[in-house]
Amino acid sequence: MNVIEAKSLGKHYRGTWALRECTLAIPAGHVAALVGPNGAGKTTLLNLAVGLAAPSAGAVTVLGGRPAGSPAALDGIAFVAQDTPVYRNLSAADLLHLTRNLNRHFDMGYARARLGELGIPLKRKAGKLSGGQQAQLALTLALGRRPRLLVLDEPLANLDPVARHDFMATVMTAVAADGVSVLLSSHVLAELERVADYLILLSRGQVQMAGKAGDLLARHRMAGLEELALAYLRGPGVTALSVENDETSEVAK
């Protein structure tokens, strides 16, 4: 089963194509990293996959052929958007109840236990939590739904290194325990090196490369995903580049 399948998918906003001719099939059972510079179309692709945006061209289905955004698709996908928006005036406990009421399934026991482990008080308002705790709370709300596909948009962008590590640890625990498929976007490549086993490289609204991490590395004779991505993003034809000391932000150019 493919967790996401896109055929000639395109989206344009005000005359420019944010995503164009995107054809893609991500098989289930992977932690897939969607990588590319800012403005490459990562968020657009994720919004289309979770049904927040409607395609301008082509089609996208999830979880084995369910139209993105359909009730069946929403039932199996949990999405944590960029900057992990939560209702700041609600307590963590209220947010758990809210999410339970908005979904057919919600594992309240798991969610409570998870927040307990993280030391997030149930009575505290979400707006009073630290950035890392808010991200963990949003992730807990998503994982409590027991999704088959977890979609994360730039989950690490605004977190400090410790929070990044903790966040990814929670994701990987769920992957190990539950077999949930994950699709996450990031421009922070180093963080994904250890966790991602599938890579989609997006640039200028188009898929440049997609496949299992091991296969891609072997084919291009690269040691790591970061190296591989940088080589590709620097321009076609360039196969080897020194990447030491490169800031990820430079990838954007």
Added chain:
Amino acid sequence: MTALAISARPGNDTALRPVPWRRMAWVTWRQHRSTLAGVAGLLGALAAYLLFTGLPMHHAYAALAACHPAGSMACSNAIVDFDNVHWSMAEAMAVLLQVVPALIGAFCVAPVLARELETGTFRYAWTQGFGRARWTLAKIAPLAVTVAAAAGAFSVLFSWYFAPFADQGLQTRLPPLAPLVFDLHGVAFAAWTLAACSIGALAGMLIRRVVPAIAATMAAWAGLALAAGLFLRQHYLTPLVAHTPNLPGSAWLISSWYTGRNGKPLSQAAISRFLQGYHPVAQQAGPNSTRTTVDPVGYIAQHGYQYWVSYQPGSRFWPFQWIEGGYLLGLSALLIAATIWLVRHRAA
């Protein structure tokens, strides 16, 4: 929840049973209870004020009605006193209440979608299993209906409060169709509140910012209310026409004009010229040189002119209420449907 329910996962069948509506009741209540409390506080404070000032006013009015002998100097003076003491307060209250539906719609419903879109929480809410079109309906409709019902209950109290000023005996009586009070009585107040809420819902979705959406809601509502009060309402039913200056006090005067001998309407200038010839006390040349007073109506009639009025009789109060309530209900349904359509088709 049992362990079985926890591990249960959607199968490949696409015909899932949707999340039941009643689950949204908790969500809507939890997220909007403070707004509802605000509406309850506003209407409650206004109701308390109406009761506080209305009870003494009704006592005074009862004394007035019992005044005996009616028509005596003492009773006439009592009526003037009543008008002086109570009218300005009641009038100010009626003016103030005109804006209440707009306030409720703008502050209670306009932020519902605008805040989600402004803070980005719609990315959470609209990707939950409930589905965003149903989510929108389950938020907007109960909120709008609840506050409109509260407004309706409040307007019953206002009708009681204002009842003395419908009395024909008072100088400050107002016909029930008068623009100042028509939309505060009957079903109109609730209907205008519902309309303000649906305008707010659509404005929130279109504008996506809380403060501008509130401002736009008030502006759009004011435009609609002014259009209805100044231009539309008088045409709900064809006005009656009469050639008498003495309309019953319950009638709502729409317009008046003169016709000349040929039966054609006269221009304002022609009427002015003609009326310059009128003197309340006319000299009548004759052997006895008597003086007779000529009333204006008689003077007009003598010269073959006629004074015409078009008006809406007071008996049309309820038909007008249902007409106004009906089209506002239709408009509200349309605006909420448009909002849901936009949520479904124009997100992110």
